[in-house]
Amino acid sequence: MPSRIAEIRLVSSHREVYEPCDDSFALVDALLADRTNLIDHNPKICMEIGCGSGYVITSLILLLKNEVPGVHYLATDTNPIATRVTKETLQAHGVDADVICTDIASCLEKRLAGSVDVIVVNPPYVPTPEYEVGMEGIASAWAGGENGRTVIDKILPVVDLLLSEKGWFYLVTLTSNFPAEICLMMRKKGYASRIVVQRSTEEENLLILKFWRDKDEESLKKETSSSFVSQFSRSLSSLMEKQWR
Amino acid sequence: MRLITHNMLSCNIKGVANGFPLLIEAGKVIEKEVDFNPDFLRHMFAKIEWKALVEGARSMGYAELPEDSPDATVLDSDESFLKKLHHALLELHLEEGALVCPETGRKFPVNKGIPNMLLHEDEV
Secondary structure (H helix, E strand, O other): OOOOOHHHHHHOOOOOOOOHHHHHHHHHHHHHHOOOHHHHHOOOOOEEEOOOOHHHHHHHHHHOOOOOOOEEEEEEOOOHHHHHHHHHHHHHHOOEEEEEEOOOOOOOOHHHOOOOEEEEEEEEEOOOOOOOOOOOHHHHHOOOOOOHHHHHHHHHHHHHEHHHHHHHHEEEHEEEEEEOHHHHHHOOOOEEEEEEEEOOOOOOOEEEEEEEEEOOOOHHHHHOOOHHHHHHHHHHHHHHHHHHO | OHHHHHHHOOOOOOOOOOOOOOEEEEEEEEEOOOOOOOHHHHHHHHHHHHHHHHHHHOOOOOOOOOOOOOOHHHEEEEEEHHHHHHHHHHEEEEEEEEOOOOOOOOOOEEEEEEOOOOHHHHHO
């Protein structure tokens, strides 16, 4: 039986909430591609930061539901309307998660530190003027400031704080967000990374990155920043060649 | 919002030293049945702040939990305790009401089961 994910016809919508689009589909495809690993991972707490329409968190629940019982799912969004729409989307699929309206995860940082086994984030990554960041409504779903990195760079330390020892983190980025630099920043916090999905659309070049804590301190010491970035660029160009072939 | 999540929430207004646990003002509480999963409960038990759970459950009309945190061995031997823990953590939903910061008294509204923890500009 093919894995179930959220159905577009059941996804609730509102003019102030970002609808599932290529980036959401790419993120869910990454979760599907990694599904067997996620099942072995046996997470207890999973979380989406910036749940928007609820398409991604609903899909994550559906694709783990039968194989991994007993998971606590949390979803946050800074847009109150998005949190309501997410609840409706969850309900329409007959699943449930606790949804909280908060800035990134600020009300959870103290008590949830070191506890989350899977975090998924489709951040506002579109490069925009800085003043558009943090505006209310649908703009909060895409306005990413300089290089689309303003919100991403705020999310990374929060994710590092919340993830459990074995925690995994999936992040949507564009090539214009300088993903190699993001991976290098996470490398310095002790995370390994890989590209799970690469997809080029007419407008954007999407990468879904996965991060996990790397126990191998030695390799971290040996690596220089420049060797890391060139290695990342090599794996990216080989992925892009594959897609165009 | 369920009590498992309430146990992870704190008020993070600037300058607040102890924003946990948030007091619950229950307007509407509903119950939804969830599959019983002892492994999950054992995993979560270590992370739960017991007093906050007991008080939270009581303010939502459920007073069956023991006042003092039970010894972890209870988790393997006492199924009736596990059932109570299961019910309190996972089956009670605060649909309408508010969460109140224990230090400042600031109220965070809960509507349609969603706590709005957004801070005002002067609270960040």
